[in-house]
Amino acid sequence: MQRSFIAKNPSILIFLALLALFTLGVTVLSEGFGIGVISTSFVKTLGKTLCLCLIAVAMDLIWGFTGILSLGHFAFFGLGGYMIGMWLMYERTRMIVVDSLSQSEIPATQSEIVDAIGNQIFGVVGSSEFPLIWIFADSLFLQLLMVVLVPGLLALVFGWLAFRSRVTGVYLSILTQAMTLALALYLFQNDSGLRGNNGLSGLQNLPGVTASQDAVSMWFLWASAFALGAGYLLAAWVVSGKFGSVIKGIRDNEARVRFLGYSVEAYKLTVFTLTACIAAIAGALYYPQAGIINPAEIAPIASIYLAVWVAIGGRGRLYGAVIGAALVSLLSSWFTGGQAPDIPLGVYTIKWVDWWLVLLGLSFVLVTLFAPKGMGGLIDLWTDRRSPDRHGADLGPDAGALREQEAEQ
Amino acid sequence: MSTLLEVSGVSVTFDGFRAINNLSFSIGDAELRAVIGPNGAGKTTFMDIVTGKTKPDEGRVIWGEKSISLLKLSEAKIAQAGVGRKFQKPTVFEDQTVEENLTMALKKPRGWMAVLTYKPTASDRAKVVDLAKQIGLTDALERKSGELSHGQKQWLEIGMLLAQEPRLLLVDEPAAGMTPEEREHTTDILLEAAKTRAVVVVEHDMEFVRRLNCRVTVLHEGAVLAEGSLDHVTSNQDVIDVYLGR
Amino acid sequence: MKQLLLAALAVLLVCFSATAQETSIQPVLQEHQETILKSSRKTIGPAIDAIAASGLPQAQAVLEAWANKEMWSRESDGQFFKGEEAEDKQVRLIDFDTGDVVGAIAKSDLKQLKPNSGIRAMISTALVRFQLMDPDPAKRQDALTSIQRDPEASLLEPLRASFESETDPVLLAQKQRLERLLTIGYDTDTSARITAIDDMSGDLGVDLRATLNPLVATTRAVAPEAVPEGINVAKILSPGEDDFTEAQAYDMLVAKGLAPPRIPDDAIRNALADNISGGRVAGFPLAILDNDENRRAAYIRLAEEGLAPPFVTEEQIQASLGQHVFFDSYADRSPEVTEAAVAALRKIDTKVGLNQSLDLVLDALSLASIYFLAAIGLAITFGVMGVINMAHGEFIMMGAYTGYVVQQIIPDHTISIIVAIPLAFAVTFAAGVAMERLVIRWLYSRPLETLLATFGISIALQQLAKNIFGTQARPLTSPGWLDGALVMNDVVSISYIRIAIFVLALIFLGVFLFIMKRTRLGLETRAVTQNPRMAASMGINPGRVNMLTFGLGSGIAGVAGVAIGLYAKVTSELGSDYIVQSFMTVVVGGVGNIWGTLLGATMIGFLQKGIEWLNPSNTLAAQTYMIVFIIIFIQFRPRGIIALKGRAAGD
Structure with a gap:
């Protein structure tokens, strides 16, 4: 019975090995450090995909294991991106400004520099003042701290409000969706202090780094792979022990856990906040690779796609989330990027740019109907892992709750 | 015998329907008590009130030597204070093994930090094995509890309750759907448990109640109709009218 | 010669x-x-x-x-x-x-x-006096319009003179009103003006406010020592108070040439840059000029050397400000008139405020009825059946597009709307039934999965609409008799289309109540949603009832789509614009209760308009605050405004 955590979960080692192999392979094939088979833009796509896998792991933790279908985790992802974007944009603009001011004969004063940066950054929204939220933008350390703190705090406050009032199930999903919508709408304003719908741009350029994008993209791929590995390990550790038992218990029968003496709200809040922080870190790694962040990224639809990835990959198992996110997002960029060949039908040609979403939507319906375990279910078939025979009863938070209701009657 | 739980003057109304009407009830340490009553007498609502699921409109629920009011506590805090509850239908965590189910129920710190860093000690594991033996599930420790039979799930749930080491056990129809042998086993477990703690059993089955051989409280329309030994209450005319007579 | x-x-x-x-x-x-x-x-x-x-x-x-x-x-x-x-x-x-x-x-x-x-x-001004007495009423009307547009003192006499010969009572009333307004603005007799102001005060006309406002408009001025004689002073200002900053005050002095201009930081910088010699400015090495203090010191030395205009210190600014008096003055010389005008305007403002609130209430009501329309279908599918349908918004969109297609075939707008409403119902009813049969019925009791599956349908339908109709907005034109607005006065008005939507919402409420409380389907629906097994054992076919109820909810969404399409542009995103608000409406109101949905829609409509009124420049912020408010509201009433209690609520 006394076995180490890794030994109990051999899938973790397999996953980490595959991830390392993948990273090594990309490095060897990349333009920056290898033989140049994979273009830099594709390296960036792969790096971004790793970040999406990381947020999918967070989503699986909150949905697959705790049973909270959050439709708001992309808000935290975006916020993380905004936080790191603020420093990137500030620092790069500062370097340009200092450089151009040093051309003049009289050295610039501190306030002149700050004014010039403000003008550069906020010119597009007709302002030049630094809003209060940029107060830490000049410090990489503080802003990195904000990457975790700001989304974490938002998740803490929102989660505390929502869980305290015992909003559960679909209501909670709608509430999280409303939160995302509110945040996105707020950021769309020009006076939100984050450049309205222009968002933050030029994030791919690291200030003070002279290396080419070929190299930088590889650094980010490594960082993303490392973050994914660490996040996966953390998530696997969290769900493997007694904590995992409790949150799975919350998923399957919240009231029962409560009568066992566990404060369900505190657990939910912990997982919600933790996953928000993981999502924020994923976002902070994603947007420097994407180069630009704007409020449209936070729109409710993004978080729903996240749920789609996890569902297609198979929730309740971490590797399922990773597979789903990687597969669907890569397929999606393949189809919408115009690389997929059109299908001529004589009278009508199917252009995948137009029809991909239809296909995705329908396949999503099919997965929900016929393969509720997602693609992870295929791995079950392979490893011959069987779920317990429930005499036809269904697993899941809501079905569990239903049983509890019946029990009370 | 000191009083462990005292419920006095409690009333609850749902949409104009008075589910509990000025109910008073008390139970001491290490006492076994059966609660019977027709459907709709308020048995389940009574349990809901004690465990904090339902807040009464009026009345008091006083707990323990320090006379704490349970009405101000959340369900989790009440459970931590030492009230264990078993539901009518077995509610175990079917996706998890018997061992995990029992480990979760063990009396240990319930805070998330403590749980996150929890590592089972040798004595914890010994306790789990011991409990499994008590409920006859030693061989099933590694099995997912969803695979267990109905009776085994009932026992597992009772085992989880015992693992909580509660001072008061609320058991809702433990014998429903059990074979005669299983009932006997259940009776044994309950009687054993009642030696060290208070146990309240809600039951329909008179045979089962008779076997428990304890004081009986009869509920009717949300209030106590009669209380005493089974023979005493079954001879009570009111009880016969509302319950047994039909 | x-x-x-x-x-x-x-x-x-x-x-x-x-x-x-x-x-x-x-x-x-x-x-x-x-x-x-x-x-x-x-x-x-x-x-x-x-x-x-x-x-x-x-x-x-x-x-x-x-x-x-x-x-x-x-x-x-x-x-x-x-x-x-x-x-x-x-x-x-x-x-x-x-x-x-x-x-x-x-x-x-x-x-x-x-x-x-x-x-x-x-010339046309001169002509007015003739036109005022023209035998043709249309010309007299034209003349009045021309005066309104371009009032002048000289027109007062001819206007008064034309009363006698005026036969048309409507025109006479207009003339008299105009005469009062001109009297306020141009009469030479102060008491006559005041009388006219008093007569008119409380009137809501925009024309009256346009007449009074120039009277109370103030100009800001500065004078040395004291206010000159003969000026109708509105207020004496002291710099640094009442939104009148010292900087503004000093700028006024500079503009009037009463004080030397202050030397801004960039002027200092430019002056320094112009006077660099040998790596130094006025003896200061360049390297230390990276702060304002040193720069100022260098500049002062430059100024002393006569190389730059003298620096103006803060003490000098204060002294200049102290030597002058700043005031707001009225253009009109007569204090009595301006006082009366201020009083009248205040009275009007109060009344305008009241009327604006009324207008706001009407606005909020019509917004509420739109939310109600969008949400009522959900009140059936989500509220009664407990099925969460994320594609509900797309059903609204389908209804709107049905209306659009019908209008392409039937050019007459009235007939096309009459055709479109039942057709939209039929189309979305069919879509709803198909969706229920194919997808939803397999997922009852798994709401989260229903949410995701219907969401898949939602994105597919949205993209399909985009592929068929393109991304640009399609117009759905309302019939001519719905154009225009019901005008109560210059402040309060409401467009007929909004009234129509309001009426439609009421009709839908009635239809809903009728179906649920008075028909067999309603009874069976309630039975099936409360206890499907029991209902089935009583001879009700739950599958059929669920199908029909879901179809009904979807069909109503389609009709709502036609109504919303008349009011907003039809795009493939029409539905997703309303879906979150619709769910909020149902949740805030209380699930499973149509009155709750009504209250929810009213609350959200009023709230949104209220917040927009507080912060009129920014509808985005208004929506943000509204959602935040709803999240907080749900803290206090997690089950909505009208909550089912006890066991029926089913935790």
């Missing part, structure tokens, strides 16, 4: 006309011949006035001809005629006095008067 003589003669004739009754207008014209021909806006005034004041009946014809560029001057004698262009480059001349045709003359011998727009405006 001859012209001069004639002019002299004309002058003589005009003098004559003062005593003897003159019947010809030609002399008046001749008197001002030069200015008329010169046709300059600056000098033409007396000429127009003279014509208008001649008291001759022909004056109107002359002015009209002039304004219409139909007045010609005969070059041979300078006489003015009305001219009509005839064949062979000739112009037929008509005498103003007699109206007879004088004869046709070659264009080359004539000069056409082409008044520019400025002059034409002056």
Whole structure:
């Protein structure tokens, strides 16, 4: 019975090995450090995909294991991106400004520099003042701290409000969706202090780094792979022990856990906040690779796609989330990027740019109907892992709750 | 015998329907008590009130030597204070093994930090094995509890309750759907448990109640109709009218 | 010479006309011949006035001809005629006095008067006094409109004079109102103005506010020592208080030349940059000039050396400010009038505020009815059946597109709407039934999966609509009789289309209540949702009931789509714009209760309008705050406004 955590979960080692192999392979094939088979833009796509896998792991933790279908985790992802974007944009603009001011004969004063940066950054929204939220933008350390703190705090406050009032199930999903919508709408304003719908741009350029994008993209791929590995390990550790038992218990029968003496709200809040922080870190790694962040990224639809990835990959198992996110997002960029060949039908040609979403939507319906375990279910078939025979009863938070209701009657 | 739980003057109304009407009830340490009553007498609502699921409109629920009011506590805090509850239908965590189910129920710190860093000690594991033996599930420790039979799930749930080491056990129809042998086993477990703690059993089955051989409280329309030994209450005319007579 | 003589003669004739009754207008014209021909806006005034004041009946014809560029001057004698262009480059001349045709003359011998727009405006002002008494009511109306547009002191007398002959009561009322307004603005008698202001105060007309506002408009001024005599002071200002900063005050002094301009930081910098010699400025090494303190010191030294304008210190600024008095003054000299105007405006403002609140309430009501329309289908599928349908918004969109397609086939808007409503119901009913049969019925009791599956349908439908109809908005035109608005006064108005949507919402509420409470389907629906097994054992087919109920909810969404399409543009994103609000409406109201949905829609509608009113520039922020408010609201009433209690609520 006394076995180490890794030994109990051999899938973790397999996953980490595959991830390392993948990273090594990309490095060897990349333009920056290898033989140049994979273009830099594709390296960036792969790096971004790793970040999406990381947020999918967070989503699986909150949905697959705790049973909270959050439709708001992309808000935290975006916020993380905004936080790191603020420093990137500030620092790069500062370097340009200092450089151009040093051309003049009289050295610039501190306030002149700050004014010039403000003008550069906020010119597009007709302002030049630094809003209060940029107060830490000049410090990489503080802003990195904000990457975790700001989304974490938002998740803490929102989660505390929502869980305290015992909003559960679909209501909670709608509430999280409303939160995302509110945040996105707020950021769309020009006076939100984050450049309205222009968002933050030029994030791919690291200030003070002279290396080419070929190299930088590889650094980010490594960082993303490392973050994914660490996040996966953390998530696997969290769900493997007694904590995992409790949150799975919350998923399957919240009231029962409560009568066992566990404060369900505190657990939910912990997982919600933790996953928000993981999502924020994923976002902070994603947007420097994407180069630009704007409020449209936070729109409710993004978080729903996240749920789609996890569902297609198979929730309740971490590797399922990773597979789903990687597969669907890569397929999606393949189809919408115009690389997929059109299908001529004589009278009508199917252009995948137009029809991909239809296909995705329908396949999503099919997965929900016929393969509720997602693609992870295929791995079950392979490893011959069987779920317990429930005499036809269904697993899941809501079905569990239903049983509890019946029990009370 | 000191009083462990005292419920006095409690009333609850749902949409104009008075589910509990000025109910008073008390139970001491290490006492076994059966609660019977027709459907709709308020048995389940009574349990809901004690465990904090339902807040009464009026009345008091006083707990323990320090006379704490349970009405101000959340369900989790009440459970931590030492009230264990078993539901009518077995509610175990079917996706998890018997061992995990029992480990979760063990009396240990319930805070998330403590749980996150929890590592089972040798004595914890010994306790789990011991409990499994008590409920006859030693061989099933590694099995997912969803695979267990109905009776085994009932026992597992009772085992989880015992693992909580509660001072008061609320058991809702433990014998429903059990074979005669299983009932006997259940009776044994309950009687054993009642030696060290208070146990309240809600039951329909008179045979089962008779076997428990304890004081009986009869509920009717949300209030106590009669209380005493089974023979005493079954001879009570009111009880016969509302319950047994039909 | 001859012209001069004639002019002299004309002058003589005009003098004559003062005593003897003159019947010809030609002399008046001749008197001002030069200015008329010169046709300059600056000098033409007396000429127009003279014509208008001649008291001759022909004056109107002359002015009209002039304004219409139909007045010609005969070059041979300078006489003015009305001219009509005839064949062979000739112009037929008509005498103003007699109206007879004088004869046709070659264009080359004539000069056409082409008044520019400025002059034409002056002429038409002069014409007004004639038009005010014109026998044609339409012309009198035109004249009033012209006065309203361009009020003038000189129009007051003719306006008053025209009361007597006015026969049309409506026009008379308009004239009297206009006279009051002109009196307020232009009468020379102060007490008359005050009386007029008092008469009108409390009136909501925009015209009255337009008259009063210039009276109370203030100009900010500065004077040394004390306020000059004869100025109607609104307020004495002290710099640094009441939104009047010291910087603004000093800028005023500078603008008036009463103080030397302050030297801004970039001016200091430029001055320093201009005076660099040998890596130093005024003895300061360049390297230390990276802060304001050193720069200022260097600049002061430059100024001392005469190389830059002197630096203005904070003490000097304070001293200058102390030596002057700043004040707001009214343009109108009479304090009594301005006081009365301020009081009247305050009274009007209160009334306008009240009416604006009423307008806001109407606005909020119509927004609420739109939310209610969007949510009522959900109240059935989500509220009653407990099925979460994320594609509900797409059903609304399908309804709207159905309306659009019908309008492409049937051009008559009234008929097409009448056809579109049942058709939209049929289309979305069918879609809803299909979706229920194919997807949802497999997922009952798994709400989260229903949410995701219907969401898949939602994105597929949305993209499908995009593929079929394109991304641009399609118009759904409302019938003509729904155009326009019900105007109560200048503040409160509501468009007919909003009234129609409100009525439609009420009809839907009635239909819903009827179906749920009075029909077999409603009874069966309630039975099936409360206990499907029991219902089935009583001979109800739950599958059929679920299918029909879901179809009904979807069909209502389709009809709502037609209504919303009339009000907003039809795009493939129409549905997703409403879906979150719709769910909020149902959740806030309380699931499973139509009155809750009604209250929820009302609350959200009022809330949104209320927040928009507080922060009118920003609808985005308004929506943000509204959602935040709803999240907090749910803290206190997790089950909505009307909550089911007890066991029925089913935790």
